[in-house]
Amino acid sequence: xxxxxxxxxxxxxxxxxTVSRVLNGKPGxxxxxxxxxxxALDVIGYERPTHLRDRRARMVGLVVPExxxxxxxxxxxxxxxxxxxRGFNAVLCTRTGSMSEAEYVDMLLERQVxxxxxAGGQYxxxxxxxxxxxxxxxxRLPVVLxxxxxxxxxxxxxxxxxxxxxxxxxxxxxxxxxxxxxxxxGPPDHVPSRRKLTAYESxxxxxxxxxxxxxxxxxxxxxxxxxxxxxxxxxxxxxDPLALGAIRAVRRAGMSVPADVSVVGYDDSAFxxxxxxPLTTVRQPIEAIGRAAVxxxxxxxxxxxxxxxxxxxxxxxxxxxxxxxxxxxx
Numbered sequence: 001x002x003x004x005x006x007x008x009x010x011x012x013x014x015x016x017x018t019v020s021r022v023l024n025g026k027p028g029x030x031x032x033x034x035x036x037x038x039x040a041l042d043v044i045g046y047e048r049p050t051h052l053r054d055r056r057a058r059m060v061g062l063v064v065p066e067x068x069x070x071x072x073x074x075x076x077x078x079x080x081x082x083x084x085x086r087g088f089n090a091v092l093c094t095r096t097g098s099m100s101e102a103e104y105v106d107m108l109l110e111r112q113v114x115x116x117x118x119a120g121g122q123y124x125x126x127x128x129x130x131x132x133x134x135x136x137x138x139x140r141l142p143v144v145l146x147x148x149x150x151x152x153x154x155x156x157x158x159x160x161x162x163x164x165x166x167x168x169x170x171x172x173x174x175x176x177x178x179x180x181x182x183x184x185x186g187p188p189d190h191v192p193s194r195r196k197l198t199a200y201e202s203x204x205x206x207x208x209x210x211x212x213x214x215x216x217x218x219x220x221x222x223x224x225x226x227x228x229x230x231x232x233x234x235x236x237x238x239x240d241p242l243a244l245g246a247i248r249a250v251r252r253a254g255m256s257v258p259a260d261v262s263v264v265g266y267d268d269s270a271f272x273x274x275x276x277x278p279l280t281t282v283r284q285p286i287e288a289i290g291r292a293a294v295x296x297x298x299x300x301x302x303x304x305x306x307x308x309x310x311x312x313x314x315x316x317x318x319x320x321x322x323x324x325x326x327x328x329x330x
Contacts, residue, residue, distance in 0.1 A: 004046055011040035013138055023049055035109040036139050042114055042301065043140060060297065061108035061116040063093045063101060069215070069241055070269035071284065075119055075146065078290030086298050088114065095121075102132040115142035115297045123149040127189040142300030144293045148191040148310075156300070157310040158292045162195035165282045168317040169236045169264045170203045172280070177326035178234035178262060182209040182227035184220055184246060185238045193238055200236070213242070220245020221252075224263075228253050233261055233326045240265040240272055243279055247322065258324035268318055277321030285313045 005016040012019065014033060021029055022037040041048055060083055064072040072094075080090035091113065093104040101122050108116060116136070122128035123145050133153050136143050145157045173181050183200050185193035193212070201207045211226050213219035220242035224235055228249060237243040243265030250261045257263055257277060265272065268283035292311060299306045 007044055008037060008040045008046065011044055011140055012036040031110045032106070035112050038112050039109075039114070039139060039141050043142065043303065058088050059091050059111060059113045060088045061093060061104070061111075061113045062090045063095075063104055063108075063116060063118045063121055065095045065120040067094055067096065069239065069267075070271065071240070071267040071286065072119060074270060074286050075290050078287055079117055079294055082291050082294035083298075086294070088298070102129065105132040105136065109139075109141075113141075114301050115144075117144050117146065117293050117297060119146040121145070123153050123155075124191045125187070125189050126150045126191060126194075142297050144297045144300075146289060146293055148195055150191060154308050156296045156306050156308050158289050158296065159192075159310055159312055160284045160289065160315050161312045162192050163199040165266060165315045166196045166199035166236070167203065168315065169266075169282055170200065172317050172319065172323065173234040173236070173262060173264065176234075176262065176323060179326070180206055180209065180230075180232045181234040181236060182206075182211070182224075182230065182232035183236050183238075184223045184227070184242050185210065185212050186215055188212055196238055215239050215241060217241050217245040217248065221249045224249035225253070228255070228261065234264070234323075235261060236264045236266075238266050240267045240269045240279060240281055242266075243281065243322070244275065247275075247277075247279075257322050260327055262323035262326070264317075264323060273320060275322075280320045280323040281318055283316045283318050285315065288313055 005019050008019045009016045019037050022034050062076055062079055064076060067073050076092055083090050095101055123133055143155045145155050147159045149157055181204060185197060209227060209230055209232055211223035213223040220237060224246035227235055235246045237246055243263050246263045247257050250257050255261055265279045265281035268281045272279040272281050296306050
């Protein structure tokens, strides 16, 4: 057992004496330390003592920013279903309430989850606090991030290729004769938006037609209003809610989509085929991404080597009624 104690202590970042106290049920151990030791046992593959076994070890935290954007419930459904097939229960956490992402991490560690999947989290915001991710790296807890992350966060990632998404959107509008094509992105520190911007700048002769805003219908409305004043005939948006806000802005300006302005979204979340007009958008392959994330996570839990290199999936543009031939110059 001494060799095992040393292995677990190294994995958890604690002393062998602390590991022994946890395994023997001694008092004076914090919940976080106890969770780190038990997680280390699971990651290494050592069997827990009988008195420490419970179903909590078969739980996985799934942390998303919100449920109002339909893309996140869709991803949660895929991930939860794939986890269930492997005998795990998903604990869904959303940042829309009073708890921060870091507080959710604390809660999930106390529940002794076997791993965590993050989607649309603070890891994608370069200037956001990342201390809770550093803690998970130190604990070596199995973690997977969905979509682009700040470069210093060395977790396995599964992502939609933002550059390809932008190329598809821009090529679609250009093929319809649009020349003044504007772009609506998230905040400046949002890593997926940065990737889209880099691709856009390599394609557009009007690289100044870019607006940044928060991811919401209201944000899309405000940003699109500024682009309309600059004379755009096509707008590419970094999310479907932004695109819906852009359509609202066009109408309130007394113009029509797509007769006067074409709008492209991103995600192809639920009901985008039912909007007025139906939204042309770039479809993220959520089914493939969610299943790949679970495969990466369970591989880590089972002790397999999982590469920290980012796994990219190619999106697909879905042309609908919100895009049409560019209007003739007046």
